[in-house]
Amino acid sequence: MPTLAEINEMDRAAFTAVLGGLFEHSPWVAEETWDRRLGLSSLGEAGPFREAAQLQAELCATMRGASRERQLALIRAHPDLAGRLALAGKLTAESTREQASAGLTGMGADEFGAFQKLNDAYRARFGFPFIICARLNARAAILSAMQTRISNTPEQEHAAALAEIEKIAGLRLQDVLKT
Amino acid sequence: MPTLAEINEMDRAAFTAVLGGLFEHSPWVAEETWDRRLGLSSLGEAGPFREAAQLQAELCATMRGASRERQLALIRAHPDLAGRLALAGKLTAESTREQASAGLTGMGADEFGAFQKLNDAYRARFGFPFIICARLNARAAILSAMQTRISNTPEQEHAAALAEIEKIAGLRLQDVLKT
Numbered sequence: 001m002p003t004l005a006e007i008n009e010m011d012r013a014a015f016t017a018v019l020g021g022l023f024e025h026s027p028w029v030a031e032e033t034w035d036r037r038l039g040l041s042s043l044g045e046a047g048p049f050r051e052a053a054q055l056q057a058e059l060c061a062t063m064r065g066a067s068r069e070r071q072l073a074l075i076r077a078h079p080d081l082a083g084r085l086a087l088a089g090k091l092t093a094e095s096t097r098e099q100a101s102a103g104l105t106g107m108g109a110d111e112f113g114a115f116q117k118l119n120d121a122y123r124a125r126f127g128f129p130f131i132i133c134a135r136l137n138a139r140a141a142i143l144s145a146m147q148t149r150i151s152n153t154p155e156q157e158h159a160a161a162l163a164e165i166e167k168i169a170g171l172r173l174q175d176v177l178k179t
Numbered sequence: 180m181p182t183l184a185e186i187n188e189m190d191r192a193a194f195t196a197v198l199g200g201l202f203e204h205s206p207w208v209a210e211e212t213w214d215r216r217l218g219l220s221s222l223g224e225a226g227p228f229r230e231a232a233q234l235q236a237e238l239c240a241t242m243r244g245a246s247r248e249r250q251l252a253l254i255r256a257h258p259d260l261a262g263r264l265a266l267a268g269k270l271t272a273e274s275t276r277e278q279a280s281a282g283l284t285g286m287g288a289d290e291f292g293a294f295q296k297l298n299d300a301y302r303a304r305f306g307f308p309f310i311i312c313a314r315l316n317a318r319a320a321i322l323s324a325m326q327t328r329i330s331n332t333p334e335q336e337h338a339a340a341l342a343e344i345e346k347i348a349g350l351r352l353q354d355v356l357k358t
Contacts, residue, residue, distance in 0.1 A: 039218025040244065050244065053338070057240035062295070064236040065219065065229065 001178055004055065008048055018176060021094055022059065022169040025077035028070070029169075033062045056173055060166050075128045076160045081114040082107065082143060083129075094172055102134035102142060111139075118146040125150060125155050133167035181358055187227055195204050197243075197355060200273055201238065201348040204256035207249070208348075212241045235352055254307045254340045260296040260321060261286065262308075273351055279304070281313035297325040304329060305336050307308060312346040 002018055010018065013033045020027030036058050037048035044058075049055040063074065068165040079095055091099065099105060107115075122130040130146055131160040137145065149157060181189075181197055189197065194213045199206030215237050216227035226333060228234040242250065258264040258274055261283040270278065286294075291347055301309040316324065328336060 004229070036218065039215065053341070054243040057236070058241035059237035061233070061240045062235040065352075067229070162232070 001176060002053060002153045004049060004177060007055070007177075019059070019173070020170045022090065022176070023063065023074060023165065024079075024092065024168075026074045029059055029062050029066075029074070030148075033059045036062065052173060052177055056170050059169060060076075063162065063165070071158070071162060072128065074165065075131060075158070078129050078161075078165075080115075080119040080123075080129050080132050081132070081134060082112060083119055087112075094175075098134040098168070101139060103139040104134065104142070107139070114143065115146075118143070118150070122146060122150050126154055128157075128161065131161040131168075133164050133171070135159065136167060136169050180355060183228060183231060183356060185308060186234070186307060186356075191230070198238070198352070200271065201351045201355070202242065202253060202344065203271065203274065203347075205253045208241050208245075208253070212238045213239065213287070224267060230299075231356055235345075235349050236242075238348060239354075242266070242341065250337070250341060251307065253344065254310060257308050257310050257340075257344075259298040259302075259308050259315060260311070261291060262298055263295075266291075277313040277347070282318040283313065283321070285289055293322065295326075297322070297329070301325060301329050305333055305351075307336075307340065310340040310343045310347075312343050312350070314350050 007015065007018060011030060012034045014029050016030045019030035019033075023029040040048045040058075051169075063071065066074075079091050081102075082098060085091050086096075086099055086104065089096075103116075119130060122157070130149065132142055132145055135143065149160060152160065184210075186194065186197060191210065191213045195206050197223045198212075202208040212234075217239075219227045230235070242253065245253075256277035258270050260278060260281075264270055265275075265278055265283065268275075298309060309328070311321055311324055313321065328339060331339065
């Protein structure tokens with residue numbers, strides 16, 4: 001696992017290879033954050049990314065600065081929780097671990113059925129999947145959040161999805177930097 | 180109150196005048212975030228700050244990129260909650276409103292005394308004031324957080340302070356943009 005100092009030395013391709021998975025199927029967030037180094041080095045006091053929290057903040061700023069359409073594509077790149085892709089073993093390595101940590105694997109058919117129903121209802125209402133940071137929420141909390149958030153407005157859920165994606169990316173960054 | 184479009188048109192001085200109060204006694208965060216516009220306009224798809232969440236993310240990235248010393252100065256620029264400055268009516272306008280919203284004004288002498296004691300113990304341990312977003316926490320929750328967080332490490336409390344400062348700045352930004 002690379003250190004932050006090593007990441008600071010990487011070219012755009014290596015940087016994206018290492019951090020491209022932080023935002024689900026959306027390596028452009030890492031790529032365009034690398035471009036920020038140029039601006040930062042003229043402002044900055046030390047190397048481009050002095051600590052993990054700064055790198056995380058710049059990644060989030062890249063995501064927040066993207067057009068609504070690209071944000072929506074990022075949101076839509078996420079799999080359902082306990083959904084069909086999970087059942088078929090077709091999640092990214094990161095999502096597989098995260099969903100397992102929330103106890104979303106190995107449920108009985110009844111509980112799987114409850115997730116499918118809520119997933120489908122959420123998607124039908126908002127046009128994108130329900131996103132929550134699975135590592136920060138156990139199965140019961142996730143079910144309860146699904147039931148609550150489905151009453152929100154599309155605007156609120158777009159914002160909630162991006163906020164959860166930031167938490168997911170922050171934890172994935174910690175994994176990448178773990179020594 | 181300016182709109183985001185108006186803020187995007189402002190020069191550095193006006194931008195800092197409008198947003199300089201988001202980070203307590205630390206207008207440099209706004210100032211240096213204005214400088215980011217230059218980098219962003221070469222990357223960006225639309226105007227420098229397309230929405231409030233993006234401006235907020237860039238402000239936070241500026242704070243996260245500052246040296247440890249400047250971050251510490253920012254933390255130290257915050258007043259105690261229900262502290263001596265509050266009693267003397269010497270808080271910034273923002274802090275005055277925020278502390279009032281948490282029910283920190285007009286307490287009895289006993290409860291004020293409890294706050295002073297915890298404030299002093301926290302400062303003695305960490306060398307900076309206890310920071311929490313008062314608008315998101317009622318008086319009892321704040322007291323309880325003080326009692327818990329005082330057992331944290333200095334590293335954890337430096338991180339907690341910056342995370343709370345981000346929440347405070349986010350709510351202050353909403354106030355600035357409110358129409």
